[in-house]
Amino acid sequence: MIDYTAPNRARAAAIPREAHEEPILARPHQPRITREMATRAALDIIDRGGLDHFSLTLVSRSLGVKSPSLYHHFRDKSELLAEIPRHILRTINFRPGAGDSWEERTLRLCVEARRGLLEHPHAAPLILQFFPRHSLLTAYEQAVKDYPEASEDRLGILDGIEKLTFGSALFEAASRARGIPSMPAVDAGRFPNLARAIARESTDSEATFVAAMRIFLAGVRHGSEAPDRRKAARSGHSDIAPVRYT
The missing domain is CATH 1.10.357.10 (Tetracycline Repressor, domain 2)
Structure with missing residues (x-):
């Protein structure tokens, strides 16, 4: 029986890995970061560049993880931003x-x-x-x-x-x-x-x-x-x- 898919598989194997489209990332089974780590990283990005330049991509990049890792702790960008005022107030030294x-x-x-x-x-x-x-x-x-x-x-x-x-x-x-x-x-x-x-x-x-x-x-x-x-x-x-x- 002739395997008509063999040439296609061979061509795909010949394509360098970096040329492939990046696969859709799933949320990791185990969180690689903590909620506190993500909040601190987000605050540091805002301190340096302001709110206009803030993004989840920058947060994940600064932590050395992919963006889906953030979703273990936050539903979306707004929830992460809402955590920052609480973090600031928790650090007040009185x-x-x-x-x-x-x-x-x-x-x-x-x-x-x-x-x-x-x-x-x-x-x-x-x-x-x-x-x-x-x-x-x-x-x-x-x-x-x-x-x-x-x-x-x-x-x-x-x-x-x-x-x-x-x-x-x-x-x-x-x-x-x-x-x-x-x-x-x-x-x-x-x-x-x-x-x-x-x-x-x-x-x-x-x-x-x-x-x-x-x-x-x-x-x-x-x-x-x-x-x-x-x-x-x-x-x-x-x-x-x-x-x-x-």
């Missing part, structure tokens, strides 16, 4: 000092969180896109426990601290990623009051953040010690006269 007041503990934690985010300015937008609030619930529980006993609006305090901390970090990260100052040059002739404020006060972004946090925390302390103001705040009313437009 140790409360013995005897610190709740204000000082809160301030130190917020400063460390902000510093951690600013170590990776190109990745900071992922905090906004994939904010890992569920990963912060334990920290939030402790924070709410620390707030003044008299305070009746602990969720409002938590919300204010969260927005100040992450908002400040995101604005500063955007400036650093673009290589521009967070406060532009100010024409003293057009903006005399702002120019004087800048001249008097530090323009260091962390110092400005600390000052803003101290003002906020002082307001929380004052409000917790003023029952009438707390009652007005909770009822939605204020003793501030409304603005009348004519």
